[in-house]
Amino acid sequence: MRVAIYGYGNLGRGVELAVRENKDMELFGVFSRRDPAAVKTLTGAAVYPAADVIKYKDQIDVVVICGGSAKDLPEMTPMLAGYFNVVDSFDTHARIPEHFENVDRAAAKNGHTAIISGGWDPGMFSLMRAYASAVLPGSTSYTFWGRGVSQGHSDAIRRIPGVLDARQYTVPVEEALDKVRSGVCPQLTTRQKHTRECYIVAEEGADKAAIKKSIVTMPNYFEDYDTTVNFISMDELKANHSKLPHGGVVISTGRTGLDKEHTQTVEYKLTLDSNPEFTSGVLTALARAAFRLNAKGQTGCKTVFDISISDMSGLSSEELRKMI
Amino acid sequence: MRVAIYGYGNLGRGVELAVRENKDMELFGVFSRRDPAAVKTLTGAAVYPAADVIKYKDQIDVVVICGGSAKDLPEMTPMLAGYFNVVDSFDTHARIPEHFENVDRAAAKNGHTAIISGGWDPGMFSLMRAYASAVLPGSTSYTFWGRGVSQGHSDAIRRIPGVLDARQYTVPVEEALDKVRSGVCPQLTTRQKHTRECYIVAEEGADKAAIKKSIVTMPNYFEDYDTTVNFISMDELKANHSKLPHGGVVISTGRTGLDKEHTQTVEYKLTLDSNPEFTSGVLTALARAAFRLNAKGQTGCKTVFDISISDMSGLSSEELRKMI
Numbered sequence: 001m002r003v004a005i006y007g008y009g010n011l012g013r014g015v016e017l018a019v020r021e022n023k024d025m026e027l028f029g030v031f032s033r034r035d036p037a038a039v040k041t042l043t044g045a046a047v048y049p050a051a052d053v054i055k056y057k058d059q060i061d062v063v064v065i066c067g068g069s070a071k072d073l074p075e076m077t078p079m080l081a082g083y084f085n086v087v088d089s090f091d092t093h094a095r096i097p098e099h100f101e102n103v104d105r106a107a108a109k110n111g112h113t114a115i116i117s118g119g120w121d122p123g124m125f126s127l128m129r130a131y132a133s134a135v136l137p138g139s140t141s142y143t144f145w146g147r148g149v150s151q152g153h154s155d156a157i158r159r160i161p162g163v164l165d166a167r168q169y170t171v172p173v174e175e176a177l178d179k180v181r182s183g184v185c186p187q188l189t190t191r192q193k194h195t196r197e198c199y200i201v202a203e204e205g206a207d208k209a210a211i212k213k214s215i216v217t218m219p220n221y222f223e224d225y226d227t228t229v230n231f232i233s234m235d236e237l238k239a240n241h242s243k244l245p246h247g248g249v250v251i252s253t254g255r256t257g258l259d260k261e262h263t264q265t266v267e268y269k270l271t272l273d274s275n276p277e278f279t280s281g282v283l284t285a286l287a288r289a290a291f292r293l294n295a296k297g298q299t300g301c302k303t304v305f306d307i308s309i310s311d312m313s314g315l316s317s318e319e320l321r322k323m324i
Numbered sequence: 325m326r327v328a329i330y331g332y333g334n335l336g337r338g339v340e341l342a343v344r345e346n347k348d349m350e351l352f353g354v355f356s357r358r359d360p361a362a363v364k365t366l367t368g369a370a371v372y373p374a375a376d377v378i379k380y381k382d383q384i385d386v387v388v389i390c391g392g393s394a395k396d397l398p399e400m401t402p403m404l405a406g407y408f409n410v411v412d413s414f415d416t417h418a419r420i421p422e423h424f425e426n427v428d429r430a431a432a433k434n435g436h437t438a439i440i441s442g443g444w445d446p447g448m449f450s451l452m453r454a455y456a457s458a459v460l461p462g463s464t465s466y467t468f469w470g471r472g473v474s475q476g477h478s479d480a481i482r483r484i485p486g487v488l489d490a491r492q493y494t495v496p497v498e499e500a501l502d503k504v505r506s507g508v509c510p511q512l513t514t515r516q517k518h519t520r521e522c523y524i525v526a527e528e529g530a531d532k533a534a535i536k537k538s539i540v541t542m543p544n545y546f547e548d549y550d551t552t553v554n555f556i557s558m559d560e561l562k563a564n565h566s567k568l569p570h571g572g573v574v575i576s577t578g579r580t581g582l583d584k585e586h587t588q589t590v591e592y593k594l595t596l597d598s599n600p601e602f603t604s605g606v607l608t609a610l611a612r613a614a615f616r617l618n619a620k621g622q623t624g625c626k627t628v629f630d631i632s633i634s635d636m637s638g639l640s641s642e643e644l645r646k647m648i
Contacts, residue, residue, distance in 0.1 A: 017582060021461040042582055096648055122648045124455070124590075127633060129647040131448070134637040135605040137345040141647075181595075256605065258341060258366055262597035264605075269593070271505075273586035281459040281580065281588075305637075305644055309451060309629045313458040320629055323453040323465075324420055324446045 001291050002059060003284070004028040006050065006080065007066035010244065011089065013042055014280025015064045022284060022314050028060050057083045062287040064088075074099060081107040081114045081301075085290040087283050089119040096122070104301035113294040114301045118286040119279040120270055121145070125250050127304050128268040132252030136264055139254025142180045144172035144193060148246025148275060156221045157198060160214045162206030165234065167241040169197040172249070183253045183263035189224075196227040199241050201234045246275035285312040325615050326383060327608070328352040330374065330404065331390035334568065335413065337366055338604025339388045346608060346638050352384050381407045386611040388412075398423060405431040405438045405625075409614040411607050413443040420446070428625035437618035438625045442610040443603040444594055445469070449574050451628050452592040456576030460588055463578025466504045468496035468517060472570025472599060480545045481522060484538045486530030489558065491565040493521040496573070507577045507587035513548075520551040523565050525558045570599035609636040 003019050005012045008030045019027045020043060029046035032039045036047040048056070053063070063080050065088040067073050073090045080086050081103050090099050096117055107114040117123065121143065129141040146169060153168035176193050179186045198215055202208055212229045216222055232241075249269040256262045272278045286304070289311040293302065313320055327343050329336045332354045343351045344367060353370035356363045360371040372380070377387070387404055389412040391397050397414045404410050405427050414423050420441060431438040441447065445467065453465040470493060477492035500517050503510045522539055526532055536553045540546055556564075573593040580586045596602045610628070613635040617626065637644055 014580070017580060018461075093648065097642075097645060100645070117648055124459070126648045127455075130633045130637055130639075130644060131451075133639065133647065134609040134633060135448070135602070137342075137605075137638065254605075256338070256341060256598055256601040262601055264597060264602050265595040267591070267593040267595070269591040271589040271591070273588060274580060277580040277586055278459070278588050281461075281578075285458040303645065303648060305633045305648075308632045309454045309458060313454055313629075314461065315454075315457065318421075320454060321421060321424070321627065323457065324417065324441055324450045324627060324629075 001025045001288065002028045002061045003287055004031060004053075004056070004060045004063045004084075005045075005066055006031045006053065006063050006076065007072065008032045008034075008039055008041070008047070009066060010276035011280055011283075012064075012066035014274070014277040015066060015284055016042055016045055017277065018280045018284035022288070024314050025284070025288070028056070031063075053080070054083050060084060062087065062291050064283050064287050066283075074102070077114065077116065078102040078106040081112050082110050083112075085113045085294045087115045087118055087286045087290055089123070089279060089283060090117045091119065091122055093122070100301050100303070108300035111294075111299050113290045113299050115286045115290050115303065115307065116301060117303055118283045120272075120282060121248065123279070123282050123304055124270070125248070125268070128250040128266070129252070130305055132250075132254065132266050136252065136254030136256065136266070139252050139264075140185050141250055141252040142188070143248065143250050144177060145248040146170035146172050146194065146246065148248070148272070149241075149244050150246075151244070153196065153221055156218060157200065157215055160211055162203050162211050164201040164203055165237055166201065167199045167237065169199075171195045171197055177249070177251070180251045180253070181265065181267070183265055185253060191224055191226060194225060196222060196225045198227060198229045199237060200229060200231050201237050202231055243273065244275045245273050247271045285314075288312060288314060325349045325612060326352045326385045327611055328355060328377075328380070328384045328387045328408075329369075329390055330355045330377065330387050330400065331396065332356045332358075332363055332365070332371070333390060334600035335604055335607075336388075336390035338598070338601040339390060339608055340366055340369055341601065342604045342608035346612070348638050349608070349612070352380070355387075377404070378407050384408060386411065386615050388607050388611050390607075398426070401438065401440065402426040402430040405436050406434050407436075409436050409618050410438045411442055411610045411614050412438075412440050413447070413603060413607060414441050415443065415446055417446070424625050424627070432624035435618075435623050437614045437623050439610045439614050439627065439631065440625060441627055442607045444596075444606060445572065447603070447606050447628055448594070449572070449592070452574040452590070453576070454629055456574075456578065456590050460576065460578030460580065460590070463576050463588075464509050465574055465576040466512070467572065467574050468501060469572040470494035470496050470518065470570065472572070472596070473565075473568050474570075475568070477520065477545055480542065481524065481539055484535055486527050486535050488525040488527055489561055490525065491523045491561065493523075495519045495521055501573070501575070504575045504577070505589065505591070507589055509577060515548055515550060518549060520546060520549045522551060522553045523561060524553060524555050525561050526555055567597065568599045569597050571595045609638075612636060612638060
C-alpha cells in the first residue's frame with residue numbers, strides 16, 4: 001500500500017513516523033506547498049510540490065491529508081478525493097455534514113473512498129460515544145479534554161500585541177469528572193467542566209495587565225472559562241512547555257434493569273505525550289481502511305462509524321482473532 | 325426486527341430488557357428448555373419450548389443465544405445458525421477458532437449471519453485491544469478484571485462439601501494497575517495482577533479450616549492467586565452480596581516518535597452494577613448488526629472485529645453523525 005502525505009506539519013511528520021511502523025505500507029513521499037528543497041523530512045522521505053500531486057495519481061494508493069480544518073481541508077479533501085483515496089482529520093464539528101457532502105460527491109463520482117474526521121476527537125472519542133449509545137440506549141456521554149496543549153488557544157494568545165510566545169493548557173475540572181463518574185448525569189456549564197492555564201512570554205516592557213485582560217475576556221476562547229495567566233521566560237517556556245501532550249476522557253453512563261436500578265459506566269481515557277503522533281496513528285490505520293474499502297467497491301465518503309477494525313488493522317484475521 | 329431469546333437465565337433476562345430499549349426491535353419471545361408454563365418472564369414475553377424453535381424460523385429475524393460456553397454454545401450456535409441469524413457470547417478463548425469454524429460452516433451453508441463472542445470480554449475489550457494495536461503498532465495491552473463477581477469461581481466454591489452458598493470477587497491489584505498506567509510495560513504474574521475475595525456461608529458444624537484449604541489450593545481457580553476467605557451468615561450474603569457487579573479495564577501503552585520518546589496510553593474501563601445486563605446490551609446491538617449484515621448478503625460467521633458501529637447502532641446516519 002503506497003501512502004502519500006499532503007501537508008507537512010506536526011501531523012504530517014506523525015504520519016511519516018506511523019507509516020514506518022506499518023509493515024504493509026510504503027511511504028511514497030510528502031507533498032508540501034513550501035519549496036521542496038527547503039523541507040527536511042524526519043526519515044528522509046521524498047518531498048514533492050503540492051501542485052504536482054495529480055501527476056502521481058497512478059503511483060499512490062491513499063493520500064493522508066494533513067491540513068488545517070479552518071481553511072485547508074474544506075478545499076483540499078474534495079479536490080484530492082477526485083483523484084485519490086483520501087483520509088483527513090476535519091474537526092470543525094458544526095461543518096462536518098457540509099464537508100461530508102462535498103467529499104462524498106467528489107469521491108463517489110470518481111470511484112474513490114474518502115474517510116473524513118479521523119483522529120481522536122473526532123475519531124476514537126466519536127466511536128466511544130457511539131458504542132455507548134448503541135450498547136446502552138438512552139445513556140449520556142460526557143467528553144473532557146486535557147490536561148493538554150490546545151494549539152488553537154495558544155495561537156490565539158500569540159496574536160495579542162506584546163506576546164512573544166505562549167502555551168495554553170486545557171484542564172478538566174476534577175470535581176466535574178468525579179460527579180460524572182458517579183453516574184448522576186449532572187448538568188455542567190462550560191466553566192464547570194474545564195479550566196484554562198496560560199504560560200506567556202511577553203516582550204520586554206509589555207503591559208502584562210493588558211495582556212492578561214485581553215486573554216481572560218477573549219470571546220469563545222477564554223471568556224466562559226476560569227483562566228489563569230502565568231508570565232514566564234523564554235528559557236522556561238522552552239524547557240518546560242515545548243511538547244504537545246494532550247488527552248481526555250469520554251465517560252458514558254446508562255441505566256439498565258427492570259426499574260433502571262443499575263448504573264453502568266464506561267470510560268475511555270487517553271493520556272498522550274504527543275497529540276499529533278497519536279492522531280497520526282489513527283489516520284494511518286484509516287488510510288489502510290480507505291484502501292481496503294475501495295478494493296471492495298465501497299466508494300464515497302465514510303466516517304469512523306462505517307469502519308470495522310478488520311479494515312483498519314494490519315494484522316491478519318488469525319492474528320486478530322487471538323486478541324478476542 | 326423480530327428478536328428471539330434462546331435460553332432464559334440472567335443473560336436472557338438482560339436481553340429481554342435490552343430489546344425493550346431498542347425501538348426498532350420487537351421481542352418474538354423466549355425459548356427455554358424448562359417447561360414454558362414454569363417460566364415467568366420479566367416483561368411478560370411469550371415462552372416457547374426450546375425444542376420447537378425451528379417451527380418459527382420464518383417469524384424470527386435474529387436469535388440471541390443465551391447459553392453457557394462450556395456445554396451449551398458449542399452445540400447450540402452451529403445448530404441454530406443453520407436456521408437463523410444468531411448472536412452468542414462464547415467466551416472460552418482457547419476454543420474460539422474451533423467454534424468459529426463450526427458456526428461459519430453452518431451459517432454460510434444456509435445463508436445466515438452469525439456473530440460469536442459478543443459481550444464485554446470477549447467483546448468490547450477485544451475491540452479495545454485491537455484498536456490499540458491498529459493505532460499504536462507494537463503497543464502492549466493489559467486486561468484487568470474486577471472488582472466484580474465471578475460466577476464461575478462462585479460456582480466452584482459452592483461445589484465444596486459444607487458450603488451452602490458463596491460469592492467470589494475478582495479484584496485487580498492497584499499496584500499493578502499503577503505500574504501499567506505509568507507506561508513501563510511490566511511483566512506481571514497471575515498473582516501480581518489479581519487477588520480473589522471469597523464470602524462463604526458454611527453449613528452448621530462444617531469444618532471451616534478444611535473449606536478454606538480446599539478453596540485456596542484449588543488448581544486453576546485459586547492456586548495461583550492470593551485468596552482471602554470470609555465466612556458470613558446467609559442473611560449477610562443476601563444483604564450485601566446478592567448483586568452481580570463487575571467491570572475491568574484494558575490499558576494499552578505504546579511508544580511513538582522518531583526515537584520512540586513519547587508514551588501514549590489508552591484506557592477503557594467498565595464499572596458495571598450488572599454484568600449480565602451490560603453483556604446483554606452488547607449482544608442486542610450485535611443482533612441488529614447480524615440482521616443488517618445478512619440483508620447486505622454478508623453471511624457466515626463474524627466477530628466484533630468485522631462490525632462497524634453503523635451496523636450496531638439503532639440511530640440513523642444523521643443522528644449518528646451528530647456524535648462525531
